[in-house]
Structure formats: C-alpha cells, structure tokens
Amino acid sequence: MIPEIGHFALILALCVALVQGSLPIYGAAVGNSALMSVAKPAARTQFLLVLTAFGCLAYAFADKDFSVLYVAATSNSQLPLHYRLAAIWGAHEGSLLLWTFILTIWMFAVTLFSAHLPEATRSRILGVMGLVSVGFLLFMLSVSNPFERLIPAAPDGRDLNPLLQDPGMVIHPPMLYMGYVGFSVAFAFAIAALLGGNLDAAWARWSRPWTTVAWCFLTIGIAMGSGWAYYELGWGGWWFWDPVENASFMPWLAGTALVHSLAVTDKRGGFKVWTVLLAIMAFSLSLLGTFLVRSGVLTSVHAFATDPKRGLFILVFLAIVIGGSLALYAWRAPKVGLGGSFAMLSREGMLLANNVLLVAAMGSVLLGTLYPLFLDALDLGKISVGPPYFDSVFVPLMVPAIFLMGIGPLAQWKKASVPDLAKRLKWAFGVSLVSALTLPIVLGSWTPLLSLGLLLAIWIVTTSAVGLRERLAHVNGNSLVERLASVPRSYWGMLVAHCGIAVFIVGVTMVKGFESEKDVRMNVGETASIGDYTFRFDGAQDVVGPNYTAARGAFHVSRDGRETTVLYPEKRRYPVQNQVMTEAAIDPGLLRDLYVSLGEPLDDGAWSVRLYHKPFIDWIWGGCFIMALGGALAISDRRYRLAWRKQEPAVPVPTRAARRKVA
Amino acid sequence: MNRFLLPLSIFVVVVGFLGIGLTLNPREIPSPLVGKAVPDFSQPQLYDREKVLSPADLKGKVWLLNFWASWCNGCKTEHPVLMELAKSGEVPIYGMDYKDQQDEAMAWLRRWGNPYPIVGVDEAGRVGINFGVYGVPETYVIDKQGVIRYKQIGPLDPDTVAKKIIPLVKQLESQ
Numbered sequence: 001m002i003p004e005i006g007h008f009a010l011i012l013a014l015c016v017a018l019v020q021g022s023l024p025i026y027g028a029a030v031g032n033s034a035l036m037s038v039a040k041p042a043a044r045t046q047f048l049l050v051l052t053a054f055g056c057l058a059y060a061f062a063d064k065d066f067s068v069l070y071v072a073a074t075s076n077s078q079l080p081l082h083y084r085l086a087a088i089w090g091a092h093e094g095s096l097l098l099w100t101f102i103l104t105i106w107m108f109a110v111t112l113f114s115a116h117l118p119e120a121t122r123s124r125i126l127g128v129m130g131l132v133s134v135g136f137l138l139f140m141l142s143v144s145n146p147f148e149r150l151i152p153a154a155p156d157g158r159d160l161n162p163l164l165q166d167p168g169m170v171i172h173p174p175m176l177y178m179g180y181v182g183f184s185v186a187f188a189f190a191i192a193a194l195l196g197g198n199l200d201a202a203w204a205r206w207s208r209p210w211t212t213v214a215w216c217f218l219t220i221g222i223a224m225g226s227g228w229a230y231y232e233l234g235w236g237g238w239w240f241w242d243p244v245e246n247a248s249f250m251p252w253l254a255g256t257a258l259v260h261s262l263a264v265t266d267k268r269g270g271f272k273v274w275t276v277l278l279a280i281m282a283f284s285l286s287l288l289g290t291f292l293v294r295s296g297v298l299t300s301v302h303a304f305a306t307d308p309k310r311g312l313f314i315l316v317f318l319a320i321v322i323g324g325s326l327a328l329y330a331w332r333a334p335k336v337g338l339g340g341s342f343a344m345l346s347r348e349g350m351l352l353a354n355n356v357l358l359v360a361a362m363g364s365v366l367l368g369t370l371y372p373l374f375l376d377a378l379d380l381g382k383i384s385v386g387p388p389y390f391d392s393v394f395v396p397l398m399v400p401a402i403f404l405m406g407i408g409p410l411a412q413w414k415k416a417s418v419p420d421l422a423k424r425l426k427w428a429f430g431v432s433l434v435s436a437l438t439l440p441i442v443l444g445s446w447t448p449l450l451s452l453g454l455l456l457a458i459w460i461v462t463t464s465a466v467g468l469r470e471r472l473a474h475v476n477g478n479s480l481v482e483r484l485a486s487v488p489r490s491y492w493g494m495l496v497a498h499c500g501i502a503v504f505i506v507g508v509t510m511v512k513g514f515e516s517e518k519d520v521r522m523n524v525g526e527t528a529s530i531g532d533y534t535f536r537f538d539g540a541q542d543v544v545g546p547n548y549t550a551a552r553g554a555f556h557v558s559r560d561g562r563e564t565t566v567l568y569p570e571k572r573r574y575p576v577q578n579q580v581m582t583e584a585a586i587d588p589g590l591l592r593d594l595y596v597s598l599g600e601p602l603d604d605g606a607w608s609v610r611l612y613h614k615p616f617i618d619w620i621w622g623g624c625f626i627m628a629l630g631g632a633l634a635i636s637d638r639r640y641r642l643a644w645r646k647q648e649p650a651v652p653v654p655t656r657a658a659r660r661k662v663a
Numbered sequence: 664m665n666r667f668l669l670p671l672s673i674f675v676v677v678v679g680f681l682g683i684g685l686t687l688n689p690r691e692i693p694s695p696l697v698g699k700a701v702p703d704f705s706q707p708q709l710y711d712r713e714k715v716l717s718p719a720d721l722k723g724k725v726w727l728l729n730f731w732a733s734w735c736n737g738c739k740t741e742h743p744v745l746m747e748l749a750k751s752g753e754v755p756i757y758g759m760d761y762k763d764q765q766d767e768a769m770a771w772l773r774r775w776g777n778p779y780p781i782v783g784v785d786e787a788g789r790v791g792i793n794f795g796v797y798g799v800p801e802t803y804v805i806d807k808q809g810v811i812r813y814k815q816i817g818p819l820d821p822d823t824v825a826k827k828i829i830p831l832v833k834q835l836e837s838q
Contacts, residue, residue, distance in 0.1 A: 277670060284674075291681065311685045319678050326671040333667045370680065377683035578734045 003068050006056025007147040013049035013104075014137040016042050020130030024123035028196070036123035040111045043126045046133065047104040054101045057088055057146055067153035070094060070146045076159035076576050078547035086170040087160045092294060092310070093146035098173065099290070100136045102181045103129065110185060110210075117206060124192030125185070132184055135317045143310050159547070159576035168228035176221030176248060180286040182214025183255060187283035190276045191325055194332040199272045204265035207279070209635045211262060215255045216631035222248050223624035234582035234597040236517060236612045238620055241390040246369045247289030253362035254282040257355045259631075264351050268413060270342065271352070273333045278355075280329060284322040285362070291318055292369070343415040350408040357401040364393040402456045402505070405498060406463035410470070424470070428462035445513065453509025460502035464495045490637035497630025504623025510616035517613070519599070523606040531613035533594060534558050535567075539605055540598070548572045550583070553598050553607060557587065564594075571598045593617045695795070696811050701728075701803070702793035706783035709760055709768060716757060716783035718809055725835045727756040727828070728803045729779070730791060732763040733771035735799045741818035742775050748824055749778035754804075754832045758782035761791050761799050804828060806835045 020042035027035025057070075061084045066072040074090045075083075088094045107129050114122045140146065163169075189207040193199045225248065230238045239245065258278040264271045291314045342348040368385045410424060436455035440446040471491060477483035520528045522537040529535070538554040550572040557564045567585035574581065584597040592615045599608030696702075705717040729745065731738040749756055758779035760768045765784065772782075785791055794803070804813035813831055815823065 273667075280670075315678065315681055315685060318681075322674055323671065323678070326674055330665065330667040330671050334665075370677070373684045373687075374680055376687050377680050 002056050002059050002063075003065065003147040003149065006053040006060075007145065009049045009052040009056065010137060010141055010145075010147075013046050013053065013100075014134065014141060016046045016049060017130045017133040017137055020046060021127055021134050023127075024130075025127035025195070028120040028123045028127070031120075033119060036119050039123040039126035039130075042130065043104070043107040043111050046130070047108040050097075050101050050104045053147075054088075054097060057094060057097060058085060060147075061085055061087055064157070065153075066155070066157050067150055068146075069148045069150040072150050072154040072157045074157070074160050076157040076547060078576070079157075079160055079165070080546050082170060083160055083165050086164070089173045090160045090164050090169075093140065093144045093148075095173065095177075095294075096136060096140050096144055097146050099177055099181060100133060100140065102174070102177045103133050103136065103184060106181055106185055107133070110188075120196060121192055121198075121203075121206075124195050125188040128188040128191045129184060132188075132321065135321065139310075139313055139317065143313055156576075159574065162548070162572070162574040162577065162579045162581045163232060165547075165574075166228060166232050168224055168232070172221060172224040172228055175217055175224060179214050179216075179218025179221050179255075180248070180251060180289065182210065182217055183251060183279075183283040183286050185210040185214065186258065186279045187325070190279035191328065194276060194325075194328050197332065197335065199276060199336045201266055201269050204262050204272075204275065208259075208262045208266055209640050211255065211258055211279075211282075212631045212635050215252075215259055216628040218248070218252050218255060219624050219628045219631070222252060223621045223628075226624075227621050230617075231584050231586055231595075234584045234610075236584075236595055236597075236610070236614065238511075238617065241368070241385075241387050243369050244289075244293050246365050247285075247292045250362050250365050250369075251282050251285040251289060253358050253365070254278055254285050257358040257362075258282050260351050260358075261355055264348055268342075268348060270348055271355075272336050274352075274355070276333060276336075277329060278359075280322070280325050281359075281362075284318075284325070285366075287314075287318050287321060291315060342413070345411070345418065346415050347408055347411040347413050350404050350411055354401050354404050354408065357397050357404075361394060361397045361401075364397065365390065368393070399452070399456065402460065402501065405501070406459045409467050409494065409498075410463065424466060425463060428459065428466050431462050432458040440513070443514070447513060450509055450513040453505055453513075457502040457505040457509070460498055460505075464498055468495060488637055488639075490634045490639070493630045493632070493634025493637070495630070496633055497627045500623045500626030500628075500630055502623070503619050503626055507616050507619030507621075507623055511614055511620070514615045515613065515617075518611045520609055520611065521602060521606055522609045523604065528609070528611060530611045531592070531594075531615075532559050533564065533613065535596065535609075535611055537607070537609065540571075540601070540607060543570070545572065547576070548574045548581075551598065551601065553596070553609070555585070555596050557594060567594065567596045569596045569598045571601075588618055590618065591615060696803075697814055699811060701805050701809050701811050702790070704783070704785075704790045704793065706759070706785055706790060709758075709765065709782035709784050712784075716759075716781050718805070721757070721805070722809055723807050725754055725807060725832050726805050727754055728759060728805060729756050730759045730761045730785075730794070730796050730799050730801045732761045732799050733767045734763065735761075737798075737818045738800045739775070741800050741820075742778075744819045744821055744824055745778040746776050747821070748819075748828070753829055755780050756802075759790060760784050761796065762786065762788045804831055804835070807838065 020039060023035045024039035024042075027033065027038070059065075060068045060071050061075055062081065064071070064075070064077050064084070066077075070091070070093050071087075074094070075087045079087065089098045107126060110122075110125060110129070114125070117125075186207050189203065189210070193203045222245075225245065226238050229240065229245075230236065258275065258281075261271050261275040261278050265275045291311070294310060294314055368389050371385050406428070407421060407425065411421060432455050435458050436451045439454050440450045468487070471487055472480075472483050475483050475486045477486050516530055518528060518530050522528060522535075524537060524539040527534050527536045534557070536556040536558070538556060540551045540553040543550050543552045550570040552568050552570045555567045555569070557567060565587045567587060569585035570583040572581045572583055573579070582597050584595055586596075587594040592613060595612035595614060597610045599610055601607055701718045703718060705715045705719075708714045708716055727748075731741075745756055748754070756778050758781070760782055762785070768782075768784075772779075783790070788796075794801070798816075800818055802815040802819055803811050806812050812835060813827065815828075819828070
C-alpha cells in the first residue's frame with residue numbers, strides 16, 4: 001500500500017508540475033496576476049508531494065519491503081539501516097527521485113526567499129523550474145519507476161553494491177545533487193530574465209546568492225566523491241578523470257565562471273549576455289552529466305545499469321531543455337545590449353580572461369570526455385582518453401588563470417595601470433618566487449612542477465595578504481580587530497575561497513612531488529619501510545561484519561623506533577553479490593597520510609600488501625572545504641541579509657490582495 | 664554567422680553525436696585475439712578429471728568456447744540462450760568453468776541444465792589469462808583451423824546469436 005501511495009504522489013506531482021510550468025509563465029507573458037499567483041502554492045504542493053513519495057520509498061527500504069523491485073535490487077535484509085536508507089540513491093530510479101526531490105526543495109526555497117522579487121519574475125522562475133521537474137517526473141513515471149512491484153516478492157534483496165556501503169556514500173550524492181540541481185535556480189533566473197527581457201543588475205544580485213550556495217554544495221560534493229574514491233577503491237588515487245567525475249567537474253568549472261561573471265554584472269552591469277550563457281551552461285552541463293552517467297554511452301568505473309530507452313528519453317529531454325534555452329538565448333540575447341565599456345587591463349578585463357580560461361578548461365574536459373564517443377561514432381576506432389591528456393591540457397590553462405586570480409582583486413574597475421599594480425605586488429611576487437625556488441630544495445627534491453605549484457599557491461596567499469592590508473587601510477575603526485570586523489563578509493569570503501585554492505594546490509603539488517608507494521609481499525612479522533615509517537605485519541585474522549566476512553590485517557607502524565599507530569586494513573567479502581572489497585586503512589594527518597591496503601593472500605599467512613606515504617594529501621580536500629567555506633561567508637554578507645529583512649515586511653498581505661483585485 | 668547562434672550550433676552537433684553514441688556499445692572491445700590461433704590449453708574435464716579438454720582434439724570442427732562460473736550472475740542470464748543454441752545443434756559449445764568450485768559448478772549445471780558436451784575446469788584462471796578474459800561470461804567462436812573468429816564479452820543474447828553467431832558459424836562451416 002505504501003509504495004502505491006508514493007507512486008500516486010508522483011503522478012499528482014506531475015499534474016501539479018504541469019500546471020506550475022504553464023499557467024504562471026503564460027500569466028507573466030499576458031500580465032494576468034491571478035495566473036501568476038498559482039506558481040507559489042503549486043511549487044509548495046509539488047514539494048510536499050515529492051516529499052511524500054521520497055518518504056514512501058524510504059519507508060519501503062526501512063521496512064525491507066522486497067515486493068518493491070527497486071528495494072529488492074539494491075538492499076538486503078542483512079544491510080544495516082543507515083545503508084538501507086542510503087540505498088535509496090544507490091541506483092538509477094532512486095537517484096532520479098532524489099534529483100527531483102532536491103529540485104522541489106530548491107523550488108520551495110525560492111518560494112520562501114523571493115518576497116522581494118517582482119511577481120512576474122518569480123512566476124517565470126518557478127514556472128521554468130516546474131518545467132524541468134515535469135521532465136524528471138515523466139522520466140520516472142515512464143521508464144524508471146522506483147515503486148514498481150515485484151510479485152511474488154523476493155525472499156531477500158540482491159544487496160547494495162558493496163562499493164557504496166560506506167559513510168561517504170550516504171552524504172556524497174545528496175551534496176552533489178544539491179549542487180547540480182541548485183544551478184537550476186540560476187538557470188531559471190536566466191531564462192526568466194530572457195523571457196521578460198530585463199537583464200539588469202538587480203537580476204544578477206538576486207541570482208548571486210543562489211548560485212553561490214549551489215556552488216558550495218557542488219564543491220563539497222565533488223570533494224567527498226574524490227575522498228571516497230581515495231579510501232574506498234584502494235588505489236590511493238584521488239582523481240581519475242573518469243567520465244563520471246568529469247561530469248561533475250564540468251558544471252563546477254562553468255559554475256565557478258558564473259559566480260565571477262555574476263559579480264561583474266552585479267557591480268558594473270557588464271557581461272550580461274555572457275552571464276546568461278554561463279547560467280544556461282552550468283545547468284546544461286549538470287543535465288549532460290546526468291545523461292552521461294545514466295545512459296551508458298561512455299564506459300566508466302561507475303558501473304550503473306544502463307538501458308537504451310532511458311538514454312533516449314534523457315537525450316530528448318536534454319535536446320528540449322538545452323536546445324530550447326539556447327534558442328531563446330540566440331533570439332533574445334542580441335537585444336540585451338552591452339554593459340559599460342572597460343579597458344582590457346582592468347578588473348573586468350581580468351575577470352573576463354579568467355572566465356575564458358575556466359570555460360576553455362571546461363571545454364577541454366568536455367572534449368576529452370566525449371572524444372572516445374566521437375571517434376566511435378565516426379567509426380575511427382576505440383580509444384580511451386586518460387589522465388595524460390587531461391593533465392597536459394588542464395595545467396597550462398590553470399596556471400595563467402591562477403596568476404590572474406592574484407592580480408584581479410587588486411585591480412581597479414574599468415581601468416588599471418601596470419606600474420601601479422607592479423608597485424603594489426612586487427613584494428608578493430618576490431616572496432612567492434624566492435620561496436617557490438628554495439622550498440623544494442629545503443624539502444629535498446627540486447623539480448620544475450614542484451616549484452610551479454608552490455609558486456602559484458604562495459602567490460595566491462601573498463596577493464590575498466596585500467589585498468587585505470590595503471582594504472584594512474580604507475575601512476573605519478580604531479583597533480585592528482575593529483577594522484578586521486568592518487571588512488565586508490563577501491570580501492572575506494573571496495579571500496577564504498581563493499586561499500582554499502592555494503591549500504588545494506599545495507596538496508596536489510606535494511602529493512605529486514613526494515608521494516611514495518610500495519608493493520610488497522609480507523610474511524607475518526616482516527617489516528617494510530616507506531617514507532620514514534616502518535610497517536610491521538602482524539598477520540591477518542578473520543572477522544565477521546553485519547553483512548560480510550573479512551580478513552583483517554594488523555600493521556604496527558613506527559618511526560624512529562617509536563610506535564605511531566596500528567592500522568587494520570581489510571579484505572572484505574560480501575556474500576550476497578559475491579564481491580570482494582578492499583578496505584584500506586589510513587592514518588590521516590595534517591602533513592601526511594599513511595595508507596595500507598591488502599592485496600591477495602599468498603602462502604603461509606603472507607599477503608601481498610600495498611603501502612603508501614602521501615604527504616599533504618588531506619590538503620586537497622581541506623582546500624575544497626575552505627573554498628566552500630568562503631562561499632558560505634560570501635552569502636552571509638550583510639547586503640543579502642538586509643535585502644531580505646527589508647523586503648519581507650515591505651509587501652504586506654492586504655496590499656497584495658488589493659493589487660490582485662486591481663489586476 | 665550570428666555569434667549568438669554559436670552555442671546552439673555546438674549543442675546540436677554534440678546531441679547528434681550523443682544520439683549516435685546511444686546506438687553503440689562502448690563495452691564492445693575488439694579483441695586482439697580475433698584472427699589469431701586459439702591459445703593452447705589442456706585442462707581436466709569437470710565430470711571426469713582423468714580426461715582433458717584441449718583445442719587440439721577439436722581441430723576440423725567449428726566450435727564455441729564459453730567461459731562461465733556458478734558464481735556469475737551474467738551466466739545465469741545467458742544460460743537459457745546457450746541451452747537453446749545447444750538444442751538447435753547448430754554448433755557445439757564447450758564450457759570452461761572459470762575460477763569455480765567443482766561441486767558448486769556441478770550443482771549449478773544439474774539445476775539449470777547442461778548445454779556443453781564437455782566442460783573444462785580452469786580453477787586457477789590460467790586459461791582465462793591466456794584468452795584475456797575480462798570477466799565471465801565470455802564466448803569465443805573458433806574455426807576449423809583453430810583460429811578465433813569472434814569474441815563476445817558479457818552474456819550472449821538471442822539477437823546476437825541469431826544475427827552474428829549462427830551466420831558466422833554457417834560461413835565457417837562452409838569453408
């Protein structure tokens with residue numbers, strides 16, 4: 001009964017979405033405010049309906065209802081509750097439900113925080129989001145229904161893919177989807193602005209916090225996915241340029257460009273057309289990512305079940321949504337007009353250059369991801385594009401981008417002068433250059449890439465320091481603390497996010513430069529050394545988990561004769577799917593990770609063992625979290641809080657009712 | 664050209680390719696073994712460990728070699744297709760029980776039926792390595808001279824059997 005309620009709620013949600021996607025947009029076009037006022041209650045109703053459906057599926061999982069096909073396919077009676085709930089998004093149908101659910105959450109949020117928007121704009125935004133939702137609900141109800149029954153019921157479920165039975169997997173997909181789907185708000189704002197023909201600075205100001213929130217979620221989502229790959233796949237790598245990873249990275253690059261371009265549109269009224277295009281791009285790439293992951297046109301380590309019918313559905317949906325919005329763009333954008341003019345050497349100019357570099361990077365990732373498909377389609381053979389391509393394209397694009405990142409915030413709007421910038425930045429440049437050249441020598445090995453990485457990281461930090469010092473000189477306040485407090489949060493946000501990039505670069509550079517690994521055969525009692533650490537293998541024992549059995553090795557790690565830690569890597573066997581999983585043991589640290597994973601058992605209790613010493617690797621994810629923190633700081637800025645507080649009581653209920661009567 | 668149309672044009676091209684991409688199978692990997700002589704092996708038979716299965720004994724015949732295992736889900740999917748093909752008598756299918764337990768393999772065949780005249784046992788997976796087996800099931804078509812003519816990765820389906828395997832076998836038989 002419960003699954004049928006969920007199914008029915010989805011059907012109702014589709015009906016509501018159809019209303020929400022049509023009446024308000026039409027109402028906004030003809031100026032009928034009765035039709036426009038449908039948007040808000042429709043969006044809220046849709047949220048409640050999809051919430052109901054989501055709750056029903058969660059209940060089916062919690063209740064181990066194996067008469068629901070999806071539950072039987074992705075969970076098992078032995079699976080602990082938290083993984084059973086995470087199994088909701090463990091495969092295709094449930095992921096779509098999560099996608100739609102998050103879309104309705106964003107819609108609901110828009111209804112809450114849009115009191116200050118003109119009614120026509122709000123109606124168009126919610127209408128566009130309603131149309132996107134129609135697509136996903138139709139997709140679920142036609143070819144990927146999570147509530148499909150299995151009669152007779154399975155005696156037990158086929159279990160969740162053991163790779164996904166991991167705490168990271170519980171939160172990674174919702175985070176990622178919050179980011180992906182969050183771009184739908186910026187997209188809806190852009191489409192609404194194109195429809196209404198009013199692309200002004202106010203539009204950019206409204207879009208900014210939404211875009212930044214989505215960007216923060218996406219940043220965290222990607223970082224968590226990368227962290228998961230690091231400790232769960234047992235290869236010690238953190239990024240593989242896999243199509244599915246790229247699918248999440250491309251919207252991130254476009255979204256990063258969008259965040260910066262919105263700043264220009266907001267502050268200077270420039271870049272309008274470009275900003276609209278980026279907003280369309282960021283969301284289109286999210287949809288494209290969904291298509292790539294769900295349709296099976298590309299092979300990937302993320303083995304999802306694929307079905308050509310589903311692929312066709314998403315492709316048609318993609319063509320309608322993206323094709324439609326790009327056509328609208330081609331039609332409306334020429335009339336928007338350009339913003340104020342600016343010299344190439346100015347803050348606008350540098351932000352534009354940065355944007356172009358980010359989009360070029362996105363384009364090259366897209367090309368690398370789709371290239372095997374292009375060649376195959378043209379019957380030119382099967383190839384796979386791997387890290388060598390991406391590394392060699394990505395680094396040269398990012399180096400100038402990061403160099404500009406240091407200068408941009410210090411340059412004046414409209415026109416900056418080279419001598420002035422050079423004067424202000426000479427210390428930052430000198431310090432970065434000298435420390436980048438000498439630091440690797442101090443650390444014991446000098447390579448050009450190591451120096452380059454450190455140069456960029458130190459450059460970001462020193463230029464940020466210069467910027468902050470200049471800023472402090474211009475704000476009011478007697479003590480340093482007072483003056484620090486009066487620097488706006490949005491400025492802090494930018495500094496923190498940029499320093500996050502620096503931390504990230506340090507992590508990548510140090511790992512690439514100094515990591516070491518060893519594949520060894522270890523008998524009980526034998527030792528092996530890596531870095532300054534000595535690992536002693538104390539044998540493996542059999543242990544039993546809730547839904548697996550495992551061999552658990554014990555490794556005593558010591559440094560200079562003093563014990564550092566004991567690590568327990570596991571080789572788990574999940575009987576339901578007959579899968580063997582490597583559960584690496586990691587001793588994390590600020591300056592290094594020690595990483596042990598068990599290979600294969602050999603004779604006489606010996607094992608093949610893989611040991612890694614990874615200096616600074618946690619900085620990679622730390623940097624991402626700092627970036628996201630910067631984003632969070634930026635949206636907590638006074639101007640947004642003021643805008644909401646001021647506007648909410650400004651539209652009292654009686655006036656609104658009166659206006660409706662007049663219309 | 665209108666520069667505002669550029670994004671749309673790029674998108675149309677990409678959609679075109681994605682559309683073609685949907686009709687292709689990225690997992691279909693051409694095997695370097697196709698066109699080469701079958702790697703030699705001599706493995707004990709499942710039902711009679713004293714006897715062996717070896718390609719040398721099958722010279723002059725067109726035959727299929729199917730890697731399978733009782734622990735493999737794809738093999739279960741494929742099994743009815745193999746049973747059907749075996750019944751049709753078009754071509755003999757020799758089995759290679761890959762990294763499996765003897766008793767479990769026999770129980771599996773007892774339960775689902777045995778399409779193979781002879782099943783070889785590859786407990787250590789050594790034969791699999793020589794064939795470059797990615798994962799079970801995999802099926803090879805081998806001609807009268809002992810040359811591999813076709814490789815199927817993953818389960819056979821009725822469509823592939825009717826459109827590829829059987830025409831190929833007929834053609835090879837007539838040579």
